[in-house]
Amino acid sequence: MLRERPSADRAPTGIPGLDDVLHGGLPRGKTMLILGGPGSGKTVLGMAFLVNGVAHYEEPGLMVSFEESEASLRANVKSFGWAHEPAMESIVFLDARPADDVIATGAFDLRGVSSIVETLVVRHGTKRLVFDGLDSAFLGSNGLAAARVEIRRIFRWLESLGITAIVTAKPREATNDGTLDDAEFIANSVVQLQVRYHDRLLERLLSVRKIRGTSADTSEHQMLIDSDGVRISRSGIFKEIPALSDRRHSTGVERLDRMLDGGLREGTVALISGLPGTAKTTLAASFLGAGLRAGARALLVAFDEPAQQIVHDVASVTVQLGSYVADGSLVLMSLNARAATAEEHFLHIAALMERHRPTLVAVDPISAFEKAGGVFAADVAAERLANLFKSLGITAVFTAVGISALGEMESTTSKISTIADTWIHVSYAVNRGERNRTLTIVKSRGAAHSNQMRELILSHAGITLADVYAEKGALLLGTARIEHEYEVAADVARREADATVEVARIRAEKEQAAERVRCAERDLVAIDQALQQKILEYEMLQLTTEHDRFAIADRRRADPVETSEE
Amino acid sequence: MSEYILFVAGRTAHSLAAITNLGRALTRLGLDDRGLEVVDVEDAPDLAIEMRVFVTPTLLRRDQPAAHRLIGDLSADADLLNFLK
Numbered sequence: 022m023l024r025e026r027p028s029a030d031r032a033p034t035g036i037p038g039l040d041d042v043l044h045g046g047l048p049r050g051k052t053m054l055i056l057g058g059p060g061s062g063k064t065v066l067g068m069a070f071l072v073n074g075v076a077h078y079e080e081p082g083l084m085v086s087f088e089e090s091e092a093s094l095r096a097n098v099k100s101f102g103w104a105h106e107p108a109m110e111s112i113v114f115l116d117a118r119p120a121d122d123v124i125a126t127g128a129f130d131l132r133g134v135s136s137i138v139e140t141l142v143v144r145h146g147t148k149r150l151v152f153d154g155l156d157s158a159f160l161g162s163n164g165l166a167a168a169r170v171e172i173r174r175i176f177r178w179l180e181s182l183g184i185t186a187i188v189t190a191k192p193r194e195a196t197n198d199g200t201l202d203d204a205e206f207i208a209n210s211v212v213q214l215q216v217r218y219h220d221r222l223l224e225r226l227l228s229v230r231k232i233r234g235t236s237a238d239t240s241e242h243q244m245l246i247d248s249d250g251v252r253i254s255r256s257g258i259f260k261e262i263p264a265l266s267d268r269r270h271s272t273g274v275e276r277l278d279r280m281l282d283g284g285l286r287e288g289t290v291a292l293i294s295g296l297p298g299t300a301k302t303t304l305a306a307s308f309l310g311a312g313l314r315a316g317a318r319a320l321l322v323a324f325d326e327p328a329q330q331i332v333h334d335v336a337s338v339t340v341q342l343g344s345y346v347a348d349g350s351l352v353l354m355s356l357n358a359r360a361a362t363a364e365e366h367f368l369h370i371a372a373l374m375e376r377h378r379p380t381l382v383a384v385d386p387i388s389a390f391e392k393a394g395g396v397f398a399a400d401v402a403a404e405r406l407a408n409l410f411k412s413l414g415i416t417a418v419f420t421a422v423g424i425s426a427l428g429e430m431e432s433t434t435s436k437i438s439t440i441a442d443t444w445i446h447v448s449y450a451v452n453r454g455e456r457n458r459t460l461t462i463v464k465s466r467g468a469a470h471s472n473q474m475r476e477l478i479l480s481h482a483g484i485t486l487a488d489v490y491a492e493k494g495a496l497l498l499g500t501a502r503i504e505h506e507y508e509v510a511a512d513v514a515r516r517e518a519d520a521t522v523e524v525a526r527i528r529a530e531k532e533q534a535a536e537r538v539r540c541a542e543r544d545l546v547a548i549d550q551a552l553q554q555k556i557l558e559y560e561m562l563q564l565t566t567e568h569d570r571f572a573i574a575d576r577r578r579a580d581p582v583e584t585s586e587e
Numbered sequence: 588m589s590e591y592i593l594f595v596a597g598r599t600a601h602s603l604a605a606i607t608n609l610g611r612a613l614t615r616l617g618l619d620d621r622g623l624e625v626v627d628v629e630d631a632p633d634l635a636i637e638m639r640v641f642v643t644p645t646l647l648r649r650d651q652p653a654a655h656r657l658i659g660d661l662s663a664d665a666d667l668l669n670f671l672k
Contacts, residue, residue, distance in 0.1 A: 132596030
């Protein structure tokens with residue numbers, strides 16, 4: 022890494038990414054040569070340098086064009102947001118195109134331009150200067166040697182002016198002569214722009230060939246030109262990540278939050294992997310919805326389907342995002358994965374981040390980067406996106422199409438799973454002819470988390486998680502789980518019922534016993550009565566017998582019987 | 588008012604060659620140099636801006652500065668003679 026240089030040494034371009042690549046900006050008071058073919062963006066780069074100079078650094082600019090008229094230049098940059106800024110109006114244009122009806126009669130020089138520019142620089146207090154398409158100034162020149170001498174003079178003259186300048190020109194391959202060969206040696210710094218097609222997509226690359234006095238980062242960086250202007254994506258450089266806070270962001274699924282020890286940690290990236298239809302998108306939307314309800318600003322980046330469609334779809338499982346889209350707290354970004362390179366997608370998202378400044382982001386799915394072309398691998402773009410979010414303290418959820426948590430998966434998913442702080446895997450379990458969604462937290466960095474599998478249930482009542490039963494080594498899900506639950510319930514009911522029956526039976530038995538007791542008592546009474554009756558009858562009988570005996574004795578005149586009671 | 592203006596830049600080789608070549612052509616055509624004004628762009632940048640003279644040497648007609656002009660050291664005799672006719 023390079024030491025930070027005093028800003029007095031650098032004139033910032035204000036072009037996102039470029040100042041990082043240039044260690045702070047263009048060397049102040051020096052001239053940078055930008056070589057690039059037609060359509061490589063060198064004019065736009067020069068214009069952005071001037072417009073930003075006026076808008077952000079109070080440095081008046083002068084545009085000297087050897088290729089385009091002022092009207093054409095203004096028209097070409099009109100599509101950019103910054104073209105309408107007052108800064109654009111304050112830039113001085115000098116249309117230095119060779120006159121149409123001109124005949125070259127030998128060697129010439131550009132001292133007319135030099136004199137005019139010197140006058141304009143003094144008049145307007147110019148601090149930034151662009152010579153656009155210098156090679157075109159020598160069209161019609163029949164003296165290569167003289168042209169080369171003149172180029173050398175111009176670069177020395179520019180440096181003598183002491184203002185920060187950009188000279189753009191077509192590269193040697195495009196001009197097919199050596200007019201600017203010396204310029205590459207004389208110029209304080211040289212930047213090369215290249216255009217190429219990769220997977221049928223136009224790709225612009227910027228590389229710094231040299232910056233005198235410093236070791237330049239000479240790698241190729243992707244350059245993006247869109248409605249925001251121009252930006253550079255610095256390759257291989259990761260931003261510093263701030264210390265994590267302890268704040269948690271809800272996933273919108275209460276039980277999942279509990280499994281995650283309170284939710285997703287602020288400033289971390291979570292990956293939700295799984296096959297199509299496993300409710301990855303729904304979970305991501307649920308996370309945004311929970312944050313939005315708490316007043317956060319959010320961004321939903323949708324690759325495979327329009328973001329508006331997602332908003333519509335998740336409403337059926339009680340994730341309501343529509344009102345947040347309406348009030349502007351949720352920004353939807355629908356990208357066609359195949360329409361740009363992964364790096365360009367990264368830059369588009371980065372640009373939107375700057376404008377909208379969300380604190381929560383969902384990218385659905387990050388694995389769509391694989392469909393995007395480009396020399397920058399999808400996993401690198403995904404990794405850089407994760408780094409961007411973390412550097413801004415944003416809590417992000419990436420969904421990714423993956424085959425399984427442990428087995429084969431798309432390489433982006435594989436890569437992202439290593440950098441994600443939290444990894445939630447959703448899958449299907451096919452059981453008894455039905456598919457049921459399961460959810461597992463594969464990892465959750467720096468947090469206690471449940472590693473138990475749960476069944477994920479989507480319904481009109483919302484998103485819920487249910488326990489999963491393991492029975493004889495098989496997981497019970499869906500109907501099987503419900504049946505199991507029924508079985509357990511039925512068993513309890515059966516036992517309850519059995520107990521009730523038993524109580525009733527015993528109660529009945531007791532009742533029967535009591536009845537028997539009552540019967541026995543009745544019998545006892547009856548038997549007792551019968552007994553008394555019999556006793557009475559017996560006594561009567563005895564009395565009668567005795568009477569009869571007396572009567573017989575009387576009749577026989579026998580002695581009285583001793584046992585007689587008389 | 589002169590008919591032609593020759594813009595030069597200081598006393599460079601191109602400038603001196605153009606002045607010499609132009610003088611020779613005028614003589615050859617039997618014209619004197621009263622119809623010619625030589626302007627140094629470094630002394631008259633505003634005129635250079637007005638007449639859009641970015642390249643030196645530039646020879647142009649005062650009445651039609653944009654339409655038709657010669658640039659360079661005027662070493663192509665045929666083009667120069669043609670222009671002056």
